Amino acid sequence: xxxxxxxxxxxxxxxxxxxxxxxxxxxxxxxxxxxxxxxxxxxxxxxxxxxxxxxxxxxxxxxxxxxxxxxxxxxxxxxxxxxxxxxxxxxxxxxxxxxxxxxxxxxxxxxxxxxxxxxxxxxxxxxxxxxxxx
Amino acid sequence: xxxxxxxxxxxxxxxxxxxxxxxxxxxxxxxxxxxxxxxxxxxxxxxxxxxxxxxxxxxxxxxxxxxxxxxxxxxxxxxxxxxxxxxxxxxxxxxxxxxxxxxxxxxxxxxxxxxxxxxxxxxxxxxxxxxxxxxxx
Numbered sequence: 001x002x003x004x005x006x007x008x009x010x011x012x013x014x015x016x017x018x019x020x021x022x023x024x025x026x027x028x029x030x031x032x033x034x035x036x037x038x039x040x041x042x043x044x045x046x047x048x049x050x051x052x053x054x055x056x057x058x059x060x061x062x063x064x065x066x067x068x069x070x071x072x073x074x075x076x077x078x079x080x081x082x083x084x085x086x087x088x089x090x091x092x093x094x095x096x097x098x099x100x101x102x103x104x105x106x107x108x109x110x111x112x113x114x115x116x117x118x119x120x121x122x123x124x125x126x127x128x129x130x131x132x133x134x
Numbered sequence: 135x136x137x138x139x140x141x142x143x144x145x146x147x148x149x150x151x152x153x154x155x156x157x158x159x160x161x162x163x164x165x166x167x168x169x170x171x172x173x174x175x176x177x178x179x180x181x182x183x184x185x186x187x188x189x190x191x192x193x194x195x196x197x198x199x200x201x202x203x204x205x206x207x208x209x210x211x212x213x214x215x216x217x218x219x220x221x222x223x224x225x226x227x228x229x230x231x232x233x234x235x236x237x238x239x240x241x242x243x244x245x246x247x248x249x250x251x252x253x254x255x256x257x258x259x260x261x262x263x264x265x266x267x268x269x270x271x
Contacts, residue, residue, distance in 0.1 A: 029186040030150035061182050062236040090175055097243050098236055 003031040005038045010051075012114055014123035018049035020110050024056040027064030035064065039071040048080025049121060051113035055086030065100060072104065081105070081120050085113040140207050145200040146185070148192055156203045156216075157182045163205050164212055168266045176244035177212065177264050183237040184216035184260045196220050211246075211265040218258045 003025035010018040019042050027035060042050060052068065054060075072082040085107040087095065095101040105120060107113040144159050146152040161178040169177070181203065188201050202217040241248050247263035 026154065028150075028182060029153050029189065059179070061179065061186060062240060063186060065236055090172075094179070094240070098239060 003027075003034065005035050007038065007042060010114055012049060012118045016049060016123060017047050018051065018114060018117055019047045020051045020053055020113070022053040022056070026059040027057055027067070028059065028061045029063045032061075032063040032067045036067045036070070039067065043071075043074055043078065048075045048078035049117045050075055050080065050082040051085055051107070051110055051117065052082060053085050053110050053113070054088075054091060055109075057091065058088065060091055060094060065094070065098060069100070069103070079121070081117065083107055083113045083116045083120070085110055142205045142207075144203045144205075146203065148189055148197055148199060148201050150186075150189060152201075153182050153185045153189070156185050156201070160203065160205055160214060163207060164264070167207055167212060168210075169212075169264070170267060173264060173267060177214070177262075180241045180244045180248075180262055180264075181214060181216065183241050184214075184262065187237055187260070188216065188218040191218065193220075211263055214262045214264075216260045216262075220256050220258070 004023075006022050008020040008022065010020055012018050021035075021038060021042065023035060025031060039050070039052075050071065052071075068082070068084070075082040083105045084095075086109060087106060092101070092106070095104065095106070105116050107116050142159070142163055144156060146156050157178045160181045161174050164174045164177045185201055185203065192199075199219045202215070202219060204215040204217065206213040241260070241262060244264075245262040246265050247261070249261045251259045251261060253259065
């Protein structure tokens with residue numbers, strides 16, 4: 001299966017910029033660098049409210065998880081956060097095993113993911129621009 | 135398929151793009167045994183993690199050496215060796231050490247046994263064993 005990462009601009013409350021990163025395929029040691037590059041590009045564009053759509057991801061390994069952890073840290077440092085959406089039961093299990101289900105907020109779909117961003121990062125926190133959440 | 139103690143050995147280039155090949159091959163073997171879907175997926179992920187660890191630990195002068203993945207299928211378990219052929223162990227830390235704890239954790243949780251062996255010739259092998267769950271019988 002081809003590995004594809006695409007982005008879609010979105011906005012959340014107070015007209016703040018957000019991005020939905022849709023991933024299709026297997027995220028592993030071979031493909032994860034492409035996901036990392038895309039996430040870094042989003043951050044360079046100044047967007048720190050990110051939903052990563054995993055609905056079409058069938059597999060993820062430790063390298064892929066590492067990329068998501070790094071992006072979550074950077075998003076929080078930038079005053080935003082990163083939400084995962086639509087992981088299959090296997091990926092949910094991997095998140096549980098690694099303890100990462102307590103680090104990431106997981107939503108059912110991208111609409112819910114955007115709502116989670118609004119809820120988790122109030123607009124005044126976003127305006128601070130750094131320091132992030134705990 | 136229940137051929138006792140069949141052995142399949144795969145040698146892959148030590149490159150990220152071939153880790154998926156090892157995963158597919160081993161999951162193909164495991165899926166012909168009495169493992170559940172989830173168990174096959176566990177094995178697949180663990181093998182990928184072991185191969186990835188080898189790649190991350192590879193010194194530049196050793197990139198041409200293959201990774202050997204050896205699977206032995208017994209009636210109620212699969213034994214997998216992922217062998218890092220190398221002239222001598224590295225003395226410097228792996229480049230992607232940050233992912234190592236997650237990788238090791240996954241292998242240990244997903245498989246029933248995980249053992250790292252250092253051989254006298256400098257090579258190292260991760261031996262992993264997964265037993266067919268009795269609940270599935």
